Structures are given as structure tokens and as C-alpha cells.
Amino acid sequence: MLGLAEAEALQQNWNDADAALEKLARSQPRLFARLVESAPAGPLREAWNDGTLKLPESMKSTPKGDFWKTWLSTSSLSPEMVTAIAHPDQTCAAPSPVAESTPGVWLSEACYRRLLRQIEQRPQSTSAERAKLVEAMFRLGDDLAAMQRARSNLQFDPQDVWAMYWLSRAHAELAGDCFVKLAHLDPQSPRVHQMLAERYLGWGQFPQAASEYQTAIQLAPSLPDLHLGLGDTYTRMLDWPHAVIEYQKTLELARGSLEARAELGHAYVKLGEWQLAVTELSQIPSDAPQAAAAKLDLANAEDQLGETRQAITDLLPFANADKNGDIHWRLAAFYRKLGDRQHANEAMQAFQELRAADLAVSHNEIQALEDEKASDPTAGRPAPN
Numbered sequence: 568m569l570g571l572a573e574a575e576a577l578q579q580n581w582n583d584a585d586a587a588l589e590k591l592a593r594s595q596p597r598l599f600a601r602l603v604e605s606a607p608a609g610p611l612r613e614a615w616n617d618g619t620l621k622l623p624e625s626m627k628s629t630p631k632g633d634f635w636k637t638w639l640s641t642s643s644l645s646p647e648m649v650t651a652i653a654h655p656d657q658t659c660a661a662p663s664p665v666a667e668s669t670p671g672v673w674l675s676e677a678c679y680r681r682l683l684r685q686i687e688q689r690p691q692s693t694s695a696e697r698a699k700l701v702e703a704m705f706r707l708g709d710d711l712a713a714m715q716r717a718r719s720n721l722q723f724d725p726q727d728v729w730a731m732y733w734l735s736r737a738h739a740e741l742a743g744d745c746f747v748k749l750a751h752l753d754p755q756s757p758r759v760h761q762m763l764a765e766r767y768l769g770w771g772q773f774p775q776a777a778s779e780y781q782t783a784i785q786l787a788p789s790l791p792d793l794h795l796g797l798g799d800t801y802t803r804m805l806d807w808p809h810a811v812i813e814y815q816k817t818l819e820l821a822r823g824s825l826e827a828r829a830e831l832g833h834a835y836v837k838l839g840e841w842q843l844a845v846t847e848l849s850q851i852p853s854d855a856p857q858a859a860a861a862k863l864d865l866a867n868a869e870d871q872l873g874e875t876r877q878a879i880t881d882l883l884p885f886a887n888a889d890k891n892g893d894i895h896w897r898l899a900a901f902y903r904k905l906g907d908r909q910h911a912n913e914a915m916q917a918f919q920e921l922r923a924a925d926l927a928v929s930h931n932e933i934q935a936l937e938d939e940k941a942s943d944p945t946a947g948r949p950a951p952n
Contacts, residue, residue: 605771
């Protein structure tokens with residue numbers, strides 16, 4: 568539902584985007600608030616940052632408009648902004664019996680609360696009801712109760728796969744909570760704040776990650792990996808000027824960091840600072856792990872400076888290692904710019920073949936999973952999250 572809202576917003580179908588968000592906020596208010604703590608999808612953030620995605624005039628200066636502007640800019644949302652999307656459903660609107668009795672079929676949070684009360688009042692319950700009870704506890708955020716009930720279900724039936732599934736999910740949630748609490752026991756440790764930052768970064772909570780990195784740097788300003796981590800966080804936020812500052816600081820402290828140099832060059836490309844990008848990216852050795860991506864950035868910068876032939880020279884050694892067609896696509900554009908139609912067509916054909924092969928692999932993987940599911944007698948059981 569969140570992905571649908573993002574897709575509609577990317578196409579500037581704001582009414583449909585709002586409708587999808589409202590549906591999610593009404594049905595799953597707790598989960599909705601948690602989901603939007605993380606940044607929106609990358610293409611959506613990029614479109615917002617480069618100005619191709621804009622709010623309509625009718626949404627500006629409205630509570631929903633404030634929500635979208637804040638979320639798309641990866642700033643922290645206030646509780647008022649989250650609740651402005653829609654009021655949560657307080658009553659359960661009679662879900663189907665199948666949804667209430669089938670483990671894994673989602674219900675609204677209001678229906679989970681009602682189902683929880685109903686099952687707990689029954690003197691005896693079926694295996695499906697026991698599984699649904701744990702599911703309701705987990706979906707409503709009571710991870711400790713879900714863990715305890717899942718353990719109880721496993722004692723009753725050691726082969727209960729739903730109990731195994733919810734036990735693992737509850738453990739993961741509780742472990743994350745414990746990690747955050749443990750980290751706050753030593754607030755003067757830069758490495759603790761670094762671990763917290765990495766955790767938030769993994770959750771897509773970029774402002775929180777940046778804040779933890781900043782705290783870590785205040786405690787230990789001479790550690791280059793802290794500046795590199797903050798630079799990577801700004802990169803994820805598409806905040807290129809601040810990313811440049813942190814990558815420069817990393818290189819002041821660790822001149823040999825190829826990762827920082829490659830990322831600095833990439834940031835310069837994003838800022839249109841072509842000569843600065845060339846200066847940094849030309850220092851990346853051809854055998855470095857970052858070489859292919861760095862040479863793509865380097866070629867782009869050289870082309871912008873009118874050095875298209877040099878761009879081709881720098882890219883050609885990596886053409887045989889092109890996995891998804893990006894290098895050949897860029898080569899085709901450079902050859903066309905020089906009027907070399909033969910090499911442009913050859914590069915474009917190679918790009919099309921690589922993309923077709925990549926799509927075929929993805930299709931074959933999906934088809935293999937579908938075939939396995941169709942032939943698996945336990946296909947209705949939960950899959951790992």
C-alpha cells in the first residue's frame with residue numbers, strides 16, 4: 568500500500584497517492600507511523616530533489632502537503648504530520664471469515680484487536696486460531712507477548728511453522744529494541760553512536776543516522792570512518808554539498824581512502840562540478856573495487872568538459888565486465904556524439920542484449936520460484952521475511 572502511494576506520487580497522481588496513504592493510515596496506523604520513519608523510495612526522492620516532482624497548488628500549505636514535503640525531503644515527521652493523513656479506524660468493519668481464520672492474511676489493526684479478544688475468551692482454540700493469535704499480537708506491536716505465545720505454541724506442536732515464523736520475527740524486533748536501549752547505556756562512546764547510526768541507516772531513517780554520526784564525530788573527530796559514514800548518509804539523503812564536506816574530511820584524515828575519493832567524485836558529478844570530479848576520479852586505479860562505477864562518473868564528467876574521446880578511452884577497458892548494460896549505453900551516447908554511427912550501433916546492440924539477458928535472468932528466477940511454490944505441498948506456510 569505504501570509502494571502504491573509512492574508509485575502514484577512519482578507519476579504525480581496526487582489524488583490516488585493520497586487515497587492509498589489514507590487507506591494505509593486508517594487500517595494500519597501503528598505500522599504506517601513506523602514505515603514513514605524511513606525515507607521514501609530512491610526514485611521518488613531523486614525526482615523531488617531535482618524538481619521534476621512537485622506538489623499541486625491545491626496541496627501546498629495543507630497538512631497533507633506538509634507531510635509530503637517533509638517526508639520527501641527526508642526530514643523528521645512530527646506526530647501531528649503523521650496523524651494528519653487520516654484518522655485510524657476504531658472499529659472493525661466485519662472482515663471476511665477467511666481473513667479472520669487464515670494465518671498470514673492481514674487484517675486492520677482494529678480487527679486484530681477484536682480477534683485478539685475473541686480468541687483469548689475461548690476455552691479451546693484450533694491451530695489456525697493459535698497462529699492468528701500470535702499474528703495479532705505481533706501486528707499490534709506486542710512483541711514480547713507474541714514471542715511468549717509462539718513459544719507456547721511450539722511446545723504444543725514442535726512442527727508448527729507459523730509459531731517458528733512469528734518467534735523469529737518477535738526475536739528480531741526485540742533484539743532491535745534491546746540494541747537501541749543498550750547503546751544509550753554508554754552515551755560517551757563514539758563507536759556506540761556509530762553502531763546506532765548504521766542501524767538507523769539500514770532502516771532508512773536518514774536524519775536519525777546523520778544525528779548519531781554527528782554525535783560520534785563530536786566525541787571522536789579524528790576517526791575517518793565516522794566522516795565517511797556521515798558522507799554516505801548525506802549521499803543517501805541526496806544532500807550533495809554536505810556529502811562533499813564529509814568526504815573531503817575523510818580524505819584529510821585518510822588520504823588513501825579510495826572509497827571516499829570515489830564517492831567525493833560522484834558527489835561532484837551530481838553537483839555539476841566536472842573538473843573537480845575529474846581530478847578525484849582520475850586517481851582511482853583500474854583494479855580498485857570502485858573502478859567501474861568511478862570510470863562511469865569520470866567519463867560523464869569528461870564528456871561534459873568536451874573530452875568525449877577521452878571518456879570513451881577510459882570506459883572501453885571495462886566494457887567486457889559490463890553486467891547490466893550501463894557502460895555500453897554510455898558508450899553508445901558518446902559514439903553518437905562523435906558521429907561514429909557504426910560503433911554507436913554496436914554499443915547499443917550490446918546494451919540491448921545485456922539488458923535482455925538481465926531481464927531474462929530475473930524472469931527465470933521468478934518463474935523458478937513460482938514452479939517451486941506450485942509443487943511444494945507446504946506452499947501455504949510462511950516464507951522468511
